[in-house]
Every structure is written in C-alpha cells, then in structure tokens.
Amino acid sequence: MNESYWLLSSKSKKYKVLDEDINTDYLIVGGGIVGITTAFLLAKEKLSVTLLDADRIGYGATGRNTGKVTTMHNSYAKIEKKYGLEKAKLYYEANNKALKFIENTIYEYRIDCDFEKVPAYIYTTDENYIEDLKSEYEVCLRIGIPCKYYDGLEGIPLDVKGAISFENQGQFNPKKYINALAELCEKLGVKIYENSPVDDLQKEADYIIKTRNNNTINTKNLVIASHTPWYDGGLKLYFGKEEANCSYLLATDLNTDLPNGMYLSIEEPVRTFKVYNENDKKVLIIGGSDHQVGKGNIESDIYKEIEEFAESNFNSRKTITKWMTQDYMSFDDIPYIGHINSKEKNIYVATGFCKWGNTNGTVAGLLIRDLILNNSSEYEELFNPTRGGSYLSTRFMSFNLGVALDYVKGKLNFGYDDMPTRKGEGRIVNIDGKRYGAFRNYDGNLHIVDITCTHLGCELRFNSAENTWDCPCHGSRFDYDGNILNGPALKPLKKYGYGKNEVDPKLL
Ligand SMILES: Cc1cc2nc3c(=O)[nH]c(=O)nc-3n(C[C@H](O)[C@H](O)[C@H](O)COP(=O)(O)OP(=O)(O)OC[C@H]3O[C@@H](n4cnc5c(N)ncnc54)[C@H](O)[C@@H]3O)c2cc1C
Structure with missing residues (x-):
C-alpha cells in the first residue's frame, strides 16, 4: 500500500503490543481521530482509559485523508430535505464546535x-x-x-x-495532529497499544474483549472507534447501512x-x-x-x-x-455516533463520516464524552446510530440489493487458467475449479490467496492502483498476501495451500 504525504512527513512514536490480560474502566478500540480524541477528552476527566489499535496510531483513514478541517460538507441541502432546517442547523453547529475544538486544542497545546x-x-x-x-x-x-x-x-x-x-x-497535517494528541493522552495516563487487533467480545459481568493474539481486556465501557465497527451490536447491520x-x-x-x-x-x-x-x-x-x-x-x-x-x-x-484511502458513507449524510444499540448503553460507536471525519470524528469524541459524563448530549438524537432514517430509505434497499447482485456476479467470475506473467500484475485465476487471487510481485514471486471475503463471502476484485484485493460488497480490503487493510472483515485471507477462507460465523 502506498504511503500518504502525512505519514511520510511526520515522525511516529512506537507504542508497545498488548501481551498480557488487563482490566480497564474505558477501552477504546481504534487510534484514528475518533479514538484519540475520545481518549484525550476522557483522560482530561481523570478516567482510566486504554486504547488499542490493530496497526499503528494514525495509520488508518486519519493519516491518509486530505487534511481539510471544515464545516463545508456539501450536504446541508440533503439533510434539510430529509430532516428539516433545525436538524441541518444542529449538524452545522456540532461540526463548527468540532472545528473550533481542533483549532483551540492546537493553540492551547502548541501542536505543530x-x-x-x-x-x-x-x-x-x-x-x-x-x-x-x-x-x-x-x-x-x-x-x-x-x-x-x-x-x-x-x-x-x-x-x-x-x-x-x-x-x-482550516487545514493541517492530520498525522502530526494525531501524534501530538496521542502523546498528550499518554501524559494524562492513557495506556496505548499498537499492533493489537481485537476480534471478539463477550458479555459477562463486564465486557471481555479478545485480541487476535489471545489476550483479554476486561472493561465496563467500550468505545468502538475502528472506522467501521468490528462488533455489530447484535445484528444492527452497520455494514448494511454504510x-x-x-x-x-x-x-x-x-x-x-x-x-x-x-x-x-x-x-x-x-x-x-x-x-x-x-x-x-x-x-x-x-x-x-x-x-x-x-x-x-x-x-x-x-x-x-x-x-x-x-x-x-x-x-x-x-x-x-x-x-x-476509504471512508464509510451513511445513507442520510449524517454519521452514526452514540450507543451501539438501545440495550448495550456502555458500548459506543462512531462511523459513517461521509469523508468529513476530521470534524465529524471530533464531534464523535465530544458527543461520546458527554454521553459518558452526563448521560446525554444535545446532538444525541441527530447522530443516533439506530435512527429509523438509517434503515428506512431507498438507498438502504438499493445498496443491499446491489450487494446481493455483486455476491452472485463474483461467483460467476471463474478467472483465468494461467498465472499473471508481468511483474506487478494481479488477476483472478482458476486452480482445480476453485477461484484464487494471484499477484506477481516486483521480485517476480507469485502470491496466491483465497479471495472469498472473510466477512460475508463475496468475491474480491483486484485493485491495480494499490495491488490489493477489494470487496465490492462491504468494502473490506486485503493486501496481496491476504492481510487485512480495512474492515469490516476480521480474519485475513488464507494463502494457497492452507485451506479455504471461513466466513464470519457470528454474522452467518
Ligand atoms: C480520500 C479521502 C479524503 C478525506 N479527506 C478528508 C478531509 O480532508 N477532511 C475530513 O474531515 N475528512 C476527510 N476524510 C474522512 C476522514 O479521513 C475519516 O472520516 C476519518 O479519518 C475517520 O476516522 P476514524 O478514527 O473513524 O478512522 P481511522 O482513522 O481509520 O482509525 C481507525 C483505527 O482503528 C483501527 N482498527 C480497525 N479495526 C480494528 C480492530 N479490529 N482492532 C483494533 N483496531 C482496529 C485501525 O487500525 C485504525 O487505526 C477523507 C476520507 C477519504 C477517503
């Protein structure tokens, strides 16, 4: 995957991998603008916070966006048409506060x-x-x-x-901003771990979250700030509504x-x-x-x-x-921020930023902080993740119909009988009647993976700009060796010779 200008022009501090079982009052999963802003705001209130990232802090969409900090979202007419002027005003007000928060934080802490x-x-x-x-x-x-x-x-x-x-x-280098906020978080006592993907949640007296290398985190409160949620809140179908x-x-x-x-x-x-x-x-x-x-x-x-x-x-x-880079687009131009569902009040989610996550992601941090501290926010209803408008729309219907068609279309593509020959070439190939993705690397070696998506079983397509395998159904992306680049998939692709991919059993 290519590196953004922001990643290349900023120095990243390394945080350790989680290698033990821990307890925390507040667990935040995801170290992009949502996770880091939320951690910073909670830590300022002297709460005990742990933050985990699957990769490095700021290496997701936040470190790869255009760096605009603006309320100019070109969506006010659409929001007014669907929800009326008052809601469009509220949306502006929330984002304008986020813009001012970013600006004031930069001045107050002299963030370069x-x-x-x-x-x-x-x-x-x-x-x-x-x-x-x-x-x-x-x-x-x-x-x-x-x-x-x-x-x-x-x-x-x-x-x-x-x-x-x-x-x-405003405009900024988003990676430098995140780096500085992460360091402030650490000074305020937040424990930060990198390269520690989580992929399971169980409810006992507290929530037990599992990392891919089998450590557990026992927490009372969970903030899912992973860009698209890795836990679906009990079939709340987040992947089907963005x-x-x-x-x-x-x-x-x-x-x-x-x-x-x-x-x-x-x-x-x-x-x-x-x-x-x-x-x-x-x-x-x-x-x-x-x-x-x-x-x-x-x-x-x-x-x-x-x-x-x-x-x-x-x-x-x-x-x-x-x-x-990619972002998740809600179907009514308003992100999903708040309680993941109406029962699990201690699990918070933030996603669907419609490519305006520098401000909307900051709105998420502020809103989640208010829900945690005051049990309410003036913006709670507007951004409510389970609002009716997120399901009851023609976009929801046509998107999910499109997913079904893509699923079938993918199964009908049997691929080539011969392997790619050019360096940097990727294609779908047919080996013994089974579909695989083959990529010939620049050193001439072949990399072959099973290309049935581990999220819901759609067939992946090759993206030749980035040499990745991309899912047309819900946007999961994998590198040519099968490692996850973007969710909602939680399992990597299997390499040829290591068996078939398994589709997420919880969703099935
Ligand atoms: C091309 C493009 C340009 C954009 N430009 C702008 C712009 O100029 N201004 C603007 O406001 N917005 C912009 N956006 C949108 C913005 O980049 C995103 O909305 C925002 O960065 C999302 O922040 P996030 O914290 O939710 O996600 P991310 O920054 O992606 O952070 C999520 C983190 O969660 C981690 N994670 C994921 N799964 C797991 C897991 N299972 N376990 C542990 N960690 C996990 C990831 O590793 C990642 O670090 C743009 C988007 C695109 C696509």
Whole structure:
C-alpha cells in the first residue's frame, strides 16, 4: 500500500503490543481521530482509559485523508430535505464546535501540525450543476453559515461556472495532529497499544474483549472507534447501512500561483485540490476519482488520470507520493455516533463520516464524552446510530440489493487458467475449479490467496492502483498476501495451500 504525504512527513512514536490480560474502566478500540480524541477528552476527566489499535496510531483513514478541517460538507441541502432546517442547523453547529475544538486544542497545546486558516470552496465547471450549488447556498444562508456565492473563481486555472466559499476554515497535517494528541493522552495516563487487533467480545459481568493474539481486556465501557465497527451490536447491520467509498490522492510539486484555499468539485469525476504550506515549501494535494470500494474501473491506472489533470491544469511535473484511502458513507449524510444499540448503553460507536471525519470524528469524541459524563448530549438524537432514517430509505434497499447482485456476479467470475506473467500484475485465476487471487510481485514471486471475503463471502476484485484485493460488497480490503487493510472483515485471507477462507460465523 502506498504511503500518504502525512505519514511520510511526520515522525511516529512506537507504542508497545498488548501481551498480557488487563482490566480497564474505558477501552477504546481504534487510534484514528475518533479514538484519540475520545481518549484525550476522557483522560482530561481523570478516567482510566486504554486504547488499542490493530496497526499503528494514525495509520488508518486519519493519516491518509486530505487534511481539510471544515464545516463545508456539501450536504446541508440533503439533510434539510430529509430532516428539516433545525436538524441541518444542529449538524452545522456540532461540526463548527468540532472545528473550533481542533483549532483551540492546537493553540492551547502548541501542536505543530502546520495548521492554517484558509477558505474552503465547493465549485462546479459544469452548468448543469449550478442549480444544485445554488440550492446548497440557499440552505447554508437559512442555517446562518457565513458563506458567499461566486459566478467564477479568480486565480484558479479551471473554467469555474459557480462556487460557494466558507471563510475561516482550516487545514493541517492530520498525522502530526494525531501524534501530538496521542502523546498528550499518554501524559494524562492513557495506556496505548499498537499492533493489537481485537476480534471478539463477550458479555459477562463486564465486557471481555479478545485480541487476535489471545489476550483479554476486561472493561465496563467500550468505545468502538475502528472506522467501521468490528462488533455489530447484535445484528444492527452497520455494514448494511454504510457504503465504503474510496478516493485517490497525490502530493505534487506546484508550479503555478494558486490562492490559498481548499477546493472540491461537485460533479463527477470529483476533483479535490489545495495548496499545502509546509515551512517554506508549497505542495499541491490533489485527487478525487471516487468510487465504491471494489467497484468501478479498478483494473485501470486511476493515479495516471489524476496526474494528467494535475499536469495539464496546474503544471505539476513531479509526483512526490500517491495514495488511496476509504471512508464509510451513511445513507442520510449524517454519521452514526452514540450507543451501539438501545440495550448495550456502555458500548459506543462512531462511523459513517461521509469523508468529513476530521470534524465529524471530533464531534464523535465530544458527543461520546458527554454521553459518558452526563448521560446525554444535545446532538444525541441527530447522530443516533439506530435512527429509523438509517434503515428506512431507498438507498438502504438499493445498496443491499446491489450487494446481493455483486455476491452472485463474483461467483460467476471463474478467472483465468494461467498465472499473471508481468511483474506487478494481479488477476483472478482458476486452480482445480476453485477461484484464487494471484499477484506477481516486483521480485517476480507469485502470491496466491483465497479471495472469498472473510466477512460475508463475496468475491474480491483486484485493485491495480494499490495491488490489493477489494470487496465490492462491504468494502473490506486485503493486501496481496491476504492481510487485512480495512474492515469490516476480521480474519485475513488464507494463502494457497492452507485451506479455504471461513466466513464470519457470528454474522452467518
Ligand atoms: C480520500 C479521502 C479524503 C478525506 N479527506 C478528508 C478531509 O480532508 N477532511 C475530513 O474531515 N475528512 C476527510 N476524510 C474522512 C476522514 O479521513 C475519516 O472520516 C476519518 O479519518 C475517520 O476516522 P476514524 O478514527 O473513524 O478512522 P481511522 O482513522 O481509520 O482509525 C481507525 C483505527 O482503528 C483501527 N482498527 C480497525 N479495526 C480494528 C480492530 N479490529 N482492532 C483494533 N483496531 C482496529 C485501525 O487500525 C485504525 O487505526 C477523507 C476520507 C477519504 C477517503
């Protein structure tokens, strides 16, 4: 998997692996912006907190996003249409508080994460989208968001036909921010463990959580901050009510004068770009080409498409690094944050950030803190993970119908009879009537894995931009050796010769 600009340009402290059984009052699983923010807020209240991550702190979506800290989510018109103006206002208010929290925390603790105040824009170069843009603008005005509408944008080398700007937004290096918060957590007494994936939960007097290397954590309260939940809350179907969607990003040199700002198109293919100032250096962060994980034209070189866009419009000649990441999209544009279900009040979940998790993930930390301390939050109902609107929608129905079709389609793809020959080539192959995924590495060696997803049994597809096996059903991703990169799958893929993958028995 490629590394993001933020991972390459920040130093990570190593935390130890959990290698014993422990007790804790509050267990947080996941060390991205949700987990670390929640740990920080609880530790400030002098609660006893342990945080575990399957990988390294900040190496998930948080360390790989675009680094925008903004309330400009291009979703106010949709939220108002579904839930009315008051709920759209509440959504803005919660995210605006999160933005201010990030900004104040950075100033208070002098966090060096290249934070900068910049405007955020959504724009279109296509006249057919002007009406949508104007509707979004009108709802923003009704909410009371300080924003402006423009018929074009000066200084941008694109034929912009309409744009909305939000002033006083922010950008930062998200990995540096998370690193600093994690160190503050440690100073406040949080115990942090890395490379310690959890995959089981049992309820006795307390919750007993098991790690993959068989250590147990006994806890009274559990915060599931693993991006998509690894525990489904007793068939609450989280995996069926959010879509895994990914985008591709590049950091390139900048050879054009661009005004400081963060830009996002509303038409397809989505394009996002911003100037990132790091000391005296200016870097262009540019990307887009969103698609549902495991779907779309993933056999093609999607990075090349973005490189060409960067070169022809911004005169970029050198890609410093390129990377892909994914996020989970709720079906009503509002994340799921709160109690995992109505019975297990001591298990909290936060997911479905619709690619706005720097602010929405911070909302999650603040909301969960309030639920724990006060047993209530003014935003509890809006973000309630089991709200009716998350199930009772045409998107829920069509998504799950699509999953069923993808399941069948995958089973009908029997693959090639011969192995990939080119270095860096991956394909589905047929060995003795059984489907496998074969990848020829750059050293010429073949890596063959069973490609039936260990989550619910869909067949994986090869993503040639990242050399990964991606699930079109619920967005799990695996590297070419079968290791998990993204859930909801909890078990790795088996290598050829080691038997068949087992689908998650709890879900079946
Ligand atoms: C291309 C792209 C660009 C984006 N840009 C922006 C942006 O500019 N601004 C913005 O606000 N949002 C952006 N987002 C969204 C944002 O990155 C995410 O919503 C946010 O980072 C999610 O945070 P998280 O803490 O939930 O997840 P993560 O950061 O992924 O953290 C989850 C952690 O949980 C760990 N974990 C998972 N399973 C287990 C397990 N079983 N046991 C233990 N640990 C586990 C993982 O290792 C990981 O470290 C973007 C998303 C994408 C896809």
